[in-house]
Amino acid sequence: MSDTTERPAEKPAERPYILHMFTATPQMSPFDVNMAADAGYQIIVPYCNVDAGMVANLTQDAIFSRGPKGVARTGIFIGGRDVMLAADMLDTARKAMVPPFEVSVFADPSGAYTTAAALVALAERHLGKAYGMELGGKRVLILGGTGAVGRVAAAMAASLGADVSIGSHTDQARAVRVSDDLNQRFGIVTKGVGTATPAELRAVLGEAEIVLATAIAGVQVVTREDLEHARRLLIAADVNAVPPEGIAGVNVMNDGKPIEGVPTTGGAIGIGALAIGNVKYQVEHRLFTRMRTGGKPVYLSFPQAFDEARAVAAGLG
Known part of the structure; x- marks a missing residue:
């Protein structure tokens, strides 16, 4: 006898939170990988030895593959050691966006900004x-x-x-x-x-x-x-x-x-x-969380890190 009982349709799985991490150095910082995971990113992919000329193509590969709902759960982090290069790479990533295909970008090379x-x-x-x-x-x-x-x-x-x-x-x-x-x-x-x-x-x-x-x-x-x-x-x-x-x-x-x-x-x-370090940790965590939960794309560099640090410091009493 065949089973003709109707089963409720399965809900489609929620898209995972993906963070693409770009660095011009041979490796991504484990500190930043840990921070991203603790802020709720589920899939974290490092891209090493990334030069400035590669950023636009990598960014567009990230934004066009997931659709509007997917890009809302996608982020880009820029690390490395050169604070000026990281600022330039963030600017390049921002210019490569094609709304509504647009994701949040956070730069913090060597943790220097935070x-x-x-x-x-x-x-x-x-x-x-x-x-x-x-x-x-x-x-x-x-x-x-x-x-x-x-x-x-x-x-x-x-x-x-x-x-x-x-x-x-x-x-x-x-x-x-x-x-x-x-x-x-x-x-x-x-x-x-x-x-x-x-x-x-x-x-x-x-x-x-x-x-x-x-x-x-x-x-x-x-x-x-x-x-x-x-x-x-x-x-x-x-x-x-x-x-x-x-x-x-x-x-x-x-x-x-x-x-x-x-x-x-x-x-x-x-x-x-x-x-x-206590304030730095809180700032980096807040900025990663803001990327993931803010509801709209944000671009986070050292001015935003400083605003967040002042808010954390003010709350210390």
Whole structure:
């Protein structure tokens, strides 16, 4: 006897959330892959050694294959190590869209956008909380400022009206080149300074009110002896989580703790790598989630990362 019982029609399976991850480097960062998965992406595909000329074709391959409902569940992430190249790749991807075939794109090369956003947002928060001051007009020195995080932090601080000096432990010429490039690209004003010798470093430390250390991990860029010259210092923040401390006296756990040995009348406070990392993590998670759940395509670069970091910092109390 045949079974003639009618069965309810099966609902079509929901389309999975797919994230295409482009990087100019030989591998995608496992950190970013984990963050994307934790934000709800179900299929994550890295594309390595991607140059700028490949981005438009890859983007259009991603948008035309799924239909309007599918593109709503599709995203593109741009990683790598070059912060300017990542910004250009995001712009290329955006121009390759053909609405309604359009997906969200998020750039965060080496985590530089979200890390710099967390760094500057926390400096701004503590400046207001401890001193009742704004970042605009303050003298900001960025040590290791020619690297990825330093460049983005410089652009963010300068956009708020800070007087930004970009320091290079290699030579002043390199710092000037980086400063000129940032100024031209973003319409801001920064300057390059040399910090290769103790005398050079101590001279610029003596004028700085805020010091942001963004040098490579495991290198101390400011010693106790150097700090004795920081006569105007209000805040010192350090993204280095690997011993020794990037700035002497600024422990990775610090989040507004006074720094010993600073010759200012009111003292100075430190912000360590774990406090910065906590905000960075929240920012990256929020931006990945915004891509996936926002309902319409978004393009997320360092301005959006900074807005998100300021919101996270404000909620810290």
